[in-house]
Amino acid sequence: SAASLKPLLPGEATLGVMGGGQLGRMFVHAAQSLGCRAVVLDPDADSPAGLVAHEHIHAGYLDEAGLARLAEVADAITTEFENVPAQALARLAERRFVAPAGAAVAYCQDRAAEKAHFGASGVACAPYAVIESAADLAAVADSLLPGILKTSRMGYDGKGQIRVRNRAELQAGWDELKQVPCVLEQMLPLALELSVLSARGADGTVVQFPVQQNLHRDGILAVTQVPAPAVSEALQQQALASAARIATEMGYVGVLCVEFFVLQDGSLVVNEMAPRPHNSGHYTMNACDVSQFDLQVRAMARLPLRTPRLHSPTVMLNLLGDLWFDAAGAERTPPWDAILALPGTHLHLYGKTSARPGRKMGHLNITAATPAEAERLAREAAGLLG
Numbered sequence: 372s373a374a375s376l377k378p379l380l381p382g383e384a385t386l387g388v389m390g391g392g393q394l395g396r397m398f399v400h401a402a403q404s405l406g407c408r409a410v411v412l413d414p415d416a417d418s419p420a421g422l423v424a425h426e427h428i429h430a431g432y433l434d435e436a437g438l439a440r441l442a443e444v445a446d447a448i449t450t451e452f453e454n455v456p457a458q459a460l461a462r463l464a465e466r467r468f469v470a471p472a473g474a475a476v477a478y479c480q481d482r483a484a485e486k487a488h489f490g491a492s493g494v495a496c497a498p499y500a501v502i503e504s505a506a507d508l509a510a511v512a513d514s515l516l517p518g519i520l521k522t523s524r525m526g527y528d529g530k531g532q533i534r535v536r537n538r539a540e541l542q543a544g545w546d547e548l549k550q551v552p553c554v555l556e557q558m559l560p561l562a563l564e565l566s567v568l569s570a571r572g573a574d575g576t577v578v579q580f581p582v583q584q585n586l587h588r589d590g591i592l593a594v595t596q597v598p599a600p601a602v603s604e605a606l607q608q609q610a611l612a613s614a615a616r617i618a619t620e621m622g623y624v625g626v627l628c629v630e631f632f633v634l635q636d637g638s639l640v641v642n643e644m645a646p647r648p649h650n651s652g653h654y655t656m657n658a659c660d661v662s663q664f665d666l667q668v669r670a671m672a673r674l675p676l677r678t679p680r681l682h683s684p685t686v687m688l689n690l691l692g693d694l695w696f697d698a699a700g701a702e703r704t705p706p707w708d709a710i711l712a713l714p715g716t717h718l719h720l721y722g723k724t725s726a727r728p729g730r731k732m733g734h735l736n737i738t739a740a741t742p743a744e745a746e747r748l749a750r751e752a753a754g755l756l757g
């Protein structure tokens with residue numbers, strides 16, 4: 372079993388990753404910092420991770436020759452995005468240790484399966500109904516409206532979601548989504564949003580980062596703050612315990628992000644999960660003594676998982692492609708010199724060759740001695756970015 376596998380040693384192992392986006396790139400950097408070789412499989416010649424890996428297998432995710440090459444060179448394999456085809460992970464698992472396993476990733480690919488897993492883990496999510504047929508649609512309880520209709524598969528950054536107030540809008544929304552399988556969730560009165568990053572080892576050890584408080588704009592993560600400024604200690608403990616149960620219940624190995632809502636009545640509800648490091652965990656690169664990417668490397672290499680310690684209060688600002696355009700729409704370079712002159716700023720750019728509005732180009736971590744100082748510097752940085 373995985374638990375009895377020997378650790379892969381720093382300086383010797385080759386670690387593979389399916390997907391070449393920014394999460395893959397930061398994973399590659401973490402693997403390389405332990406002297407490991409890193410190999411990326413991604414169809415895009417300019418993929419951010421492929422550009423920095425020892426080897427970029429330039430192939431589709433189901434390409435047999437590409438998968439065979441990855442299994443040949445990598446001692447262990449992970450994924451940087453949840454929509455990697457389950458068959459691809461199953462194929463790789465015939466020859467190599469794959470973490471997280473395809474079965475765990477499959478829960479995260481389907482909102483209905485994901486919510487069923489939350490229930491099985493004893494963690495409450497929003498009241499919902501699965502809609503796969505006209506009969507399902509007709510049977511929806513009135514109490515779920517107003518609600519949010521979400522495609523069961525392939526949604527991200529608020530895409531594939533329609534807010535519906537009544538049955539007529541529900542019908543129109545489902546038509547607009549081409550009547551693909553969906554879940555309808557009751558619209559909840561949110562006070563704020565949180566996430567928890569856990570890493571679980573093949574031996575069942577779970578370590579966790581502190582709770583993150585997240586602010587989204589237009590469905591995309593904009594700001595993460597740690598420590599979470601508006602969340603009680605009791606609620607943080609509840610979120611951490613819930614996330615650990617969700618990971619353990621599916622025998623998960625690797626880094627898992629679980630997103631939560633805090634409702635206006637102060638209760639906690641789980642939203643969704645991602646089977647990988649997460650945008651809301653990027654602050655760990657500069658504010659913790661071990662990053663989410665370091666823990667992904669350790670988990671897949673069966674190296675000791677260390678409980679992360681937050682050493683600096685921090686604010687993370689996502690840098691979207693919008694910042695690469697001025698008010699008149701002309702391309703510009705954001706004022707990096709002024710940003711880097713601010714105390715506590717750590718700039719991470721993903722090496723993407725072209726900027727588009729809404730595209731994740733990088734992030735800025737701002738660390739300080741106190742939460743108030745980190746917030747003040749973050750406001751100053753945001754002002755400079757414009």
Ligand code: ADP
Pocket residue numbers: 497519521526527528529530556557558559560561564587590630642643
């Ligand atoms: P995505 O996969 O796009 O991140 P989410 O399910 O996390 O999709 O939804 C995106 C955002 O929409 C959430 O971060 C939250 O702000 C809002 N949202 C989602 N579901 C609900 C809900 N049931 N009630 C209120 N707001 C919601």
Ligand code: MG
Pocket residue numbers: 528630643
């Ligand atoms: Mg989300």
